[in-house]
Amino acid sequence: MKELLAKPGFLAPSGTVGADVSYLLALVFTLMFLIAWGMAKKGLGTRHHKLIFVSMVSMVVYFCAYYYARQLGVLSFEGKEGFGGPQEVYDNIFVPILTTHLILVTLGLILSIYMICQGFRSCSRTSGEYRLRTGELKVSAGTFKKILLTLVGLWTVNQVILIFVRHKSFAASLAWVFIFGTAVLVVYLERVFEKLLPDGAQRHRILGRGTMIIYALILLTSTLTYLMLYVIYPKT
Ligand code: HEM
Structure with a gap:
């Protein structure tokens, strides 16, 4: 498996199969969350909940595989492994972006578990359709x-x-x-x-929007990390 992940990738000339697959998966899962946001905005509570659930499970599996199998984050902190650019760019741009990314990933994981529980608690189900319940929760x-x-x-x-x-x-x-x-x-x-x-429905909407913005920022920071590692400053 390790050899397969280390083979040349298909997105960028110096990328690897592992980096490309994990980046593509990050893209797909984040887009699924953002589509689920669009569904909620249209009032499609049940479809929103189902897509959130599938995205959440896939994302947790992806995160575990990414951080434990490839350990990109850890490797990148250990003395410039995989980064081929100048030291100043590494210290002043790459490390802050990667640190922000890791903080957002941790926050995003915690918030998604919290939001799924909060979603069920603040909803009522009438004729099979989930609706947010207004009132103190x-x-x-x-x-x-x-x-x-x-x-x-x-x-x-x-x-x-x-x-x-x-x-x-x-x-x-x-x-x-x-x-x-x-x-x-x-x-x-x-x-x-x-x-x-205090209002459960309002809490779900406000914290849910915050969580969705964090997902979008995770996508942005993982794109920047990928570009810096494999397109702009690949290790030669
Ligand atoms: C990671 C978990 C979740 C996130 C991030 C999330 C996010 C959101 C957001 C941002 C909205 C408001 C959309 C807008 O007006 O901008 C919303 C609405 C809603 N959510 Fe969630 N949600 C999550 C989980 C759930 C779950 C598990 C359920 C149901 C069991 C649920 C049911 C609903 C419903 C019914 C609405 C209202 C849709 C409407 O306006 O009619 N959500 N959610």
């Missing part, structure tokens, strides 16, 4: 506690498995602290959103 104190306790419980079980069954390093435990910590943070953020935007 709030997690009750009991449910809030249950969610936090479930997260702490899951983290504890995972920790026991990591240490006693899989004998993983301290770094692995730290990574899981970060993952569960992010989930807890999102649950608390919901409390902040509830105060700022």
Whole structure:
């Protein structure tokens, strides 16, 4: 598989199959999200929800493959691997674009999971069609506690498995602290959103637009990264 991904690509002369396929997939998934936005704007709630769901699942699979199999981001941070341009361009343009891209990808992933849950909570389904429900949308104190306790419980079980069954390093435990910590943070953020935007439908529209803009920026920054690595400053 690694050899196939490293073969010459089909989009740019110095690209690789791995870079080209992952860039094309990023393009397709982001466009699917933006089409889903267009559907919501036309009031097609159910089609919007279905397309969002398919795009979301495909995007998560893509992100995992991209960052774990190819590790482009990590490689590019480790001393200019793959970047053939001058040091000033690398330091002042390439690294800031790549850093912005990685931050947006993390934010986009967190927000999409949040928005899917928020979408279901703020909708009612009448004759098979999803419609946003106007009115206050709030997690009750009991449910809030249950969610936090479930997260702490899951983290504890995972920790026991990591240490006693899989004998993983301290770094692995730290990574899981970060993952569960992010989930807890999102649950608390919901409390902040509830105060700022009490109406569930309005919250979905405003946060949804913000999320869609982040997806568009992810596409922009991944295009710039691709162009700089394989078209403008390829490694010779
Ligand atoms: C990543 C997840 C999601 C994002 C980013 C998102 C984004 C959006 C945006 C931006 C709008 C407003 C469109 C506009 O007026 O500009 C919207 C409306 C809507 N969304 Fe979502 N959404 C997501 C998930 C969901 C889910 C899971 C459901 C249903 C279960 C849903 C149901 C709806 C409905 C019914 C509308 C209103 C359409 C209308 O105006 O009639 N959304 N969404």
